[in-house]
Amino acid sequence: xxxxxxxxxxxxxxxxxxxxxxxxxxxxxxxxxxxxxxxxxxxxxxxxxxxxxxxxxxxxxxxxxxxxxxxxxxxxxxxxxxxxxxxxxxxxxxxxxxxxxxxxxxxxxxxxxxxxxxxxxxxxxxxxxxxxxxxxxxxxxxxxxxxxxxxxxxxxxxxxxxxxxxxxxxxxxxxxxxxxxxxxxxxxxxxxxxxxxxxxxxxxxxxxxxxxxxxxxxxxxxxxxxxxxxxxxxxxxxxxxxxxxxxxxxxxxxxxxxxxxxxxxxxxxxxxxxxxxxxxxx
Numbered sequence: 001x002x003x004x005x006x007x008x009x010x011x012x013x014x015x016x017x018x019x020x021x022x023x024x025x026x027x028x029x030x031x032x033x034x035x036x037x038x039x040x041x042x043x044x045x046x047x048x049x050x051x052x053x054x055x056x057x058x059x060x061x062x063x064x065x066x067x068x069x070x071x072x073x074x075x076x077x078x079x080x081x082x083x084x085x086x087x088x089x090x091x092x093x094x095x096x097x098x099x100x101x102x103x104x105x106x107x108x109x110x111x112x113x114x115x116x117x118x119x120x121x122x123x124x125x126x127x128x129x130x131x132x133x134x135x136x137x138x139x140x141x142x143x144x145x146x147x148x149x150x151x152x153x154x155x156x157x158x159x160x161x162x163x164x165x166x167x168x169x170x171x172x173x174x175x176x177x178x179x180x181x182x183x184x185x186x187x188x189x190x191x192x193x194x195x196x197x198x199x200x201x202x203x204x205x206x207x208x209x210x211x212x213x214x215x216x217x218x219x220x221x222x223x224x225x226x227x228x229x230x231x232x233x234x235x236x237x238x239x240x241x242x243x244x245x246x247x248x249x250x251x252x253x254x255x256x257x258x259x260x261x262x263x264x265x266x267x268x269x270x271x272x273x274x275x276x277x278x279x280x281x282x
Contacts (some may be wrong), residue, residue, distance in 0.1 A: 005244070010136045012243020013143030014202050016236030018220025020150065021073075021194035023227060023235045028187040030087045035076055035094040037217030038101040040195030041210060043069030044203045045105060048114050058119050066196035072101070073192015077184055084184065105210045118204035139201045146197070147236035154232055219246075 018036065025033045047065035050056045056064075076097050083089040120134020198220075199213055206212065223242045227234035 005247075006136075008244035008247030009240060010139050010205075010243070011247060012240035013140045013236070014198055014216065014239070015219045015223045015242050016143050016147060016239025017194055017198040017201070018216050019223035019227060019235040019239050020147065020232065021191035021198075022217075022220050022224045023229060023232050024187055024191045024194070026224070027230050027232060029077075029084060029090070029184060031084075031090045031094065032221070033076070033094045033188075033191065034091065034217075035097040035101065036191065036195050036220070037213035037215075038098040038105075039069050039072045039076065039192045040199035040216075041208075041213035042072055042101055042105060043196035044199035044208055044213065045109055045114070045210075047200050047203060048116055051116055052114075062200045065200050066193050069196025069199065070189045070193035073195065074185055074189040076192070077188035081181070081184070102210055109210065111209060113207035113209050115207050116204045135204050139205070142197065142201060143236055143239075146194070147233065151233040 018040070022033060022036055025031055025036070043065040046068045047061050050061035050064055051058060054061075076094065079097065080090045080093040083093060118133070118135035120138060122134070124133060125137050195213070198216065199208075202208075202212075202216065219242060220239070223239040224235060226238035226242065
């Protein structure tokens with residue numbers, strides 16, 4: 001039971017980070033960003049090149065990877081900015097961006113799996129009967145810290161007020177002097193950075209390829225839907241719940257594809273209930 005709990009918390013923290021970036025973009029722009037996973041994937045390969053091939057320190061390689069994903073998130077918005085009044089066109093545009101990133105990554109690195117040595121591999125921490133390796137504890141800790149930071153930011157900062165105003169009525173916000181485009185750029189950049197964080201944290205735990213973040217993005221979308229798509233603070237909680245449920249399901253059955261089928265079913269159910277997306281926001 002403790003193994004299920006520890007695995008579920010670590011997996012759920014990753015899902016929560018992915019969901020957090022998806023929720024930020026949707027809350028601000030009303031767009032489901034289907035390039036979110038691929039933006040993180042590209043950062044993971046930069047992380048691999050710098051840490052494994054160039055032998056740079058872990059923190060330097062991770063920072064460069066997150067910065068790369070942040071830039072790609074920003075460029076995604078700038079590329080589609082002229083269509084921001086039409087969320088459907090922007091959604092289709094993010095699919096195109098995702099395809100381009102996969103193509104470029106395949107041309108550079110190919111379809112093979114890559115491996116990155118996990119950080120803090122010799123560290124073991126036990127808590128409440130659960131044992132975490134250093135790399136897995138880093139995932140859980142980063143997810144909690146980032147979620148807590150965004151919760152405080154959206155409760156206390158002036159930026160949060162500007163964010164809400166421009167999200168609810170961009171035209172009125174512009175009349176009041178709010179730079180809506182600048183806030184959009186910041187939002188998509190931060191979301192890209194979160195995708196990079198998730199990719200860098202999970203890459204040392206698994207062998208990764210050009211499609212590894214696509215599967216994580218599906219789970220991230222499911223977690224974002226569970227949180228109501230507008231609830232930034234609830235994204236991590238939904239991710240943790242999803243991770244615990246998946247860990248329990250995986251332990252109970254070895255049927256291939258069953259967790260993915262359940263997730264797709266959840267997504268369909270929430271899409272059929274659009275009122276589920278209208279909940280109390282963060």
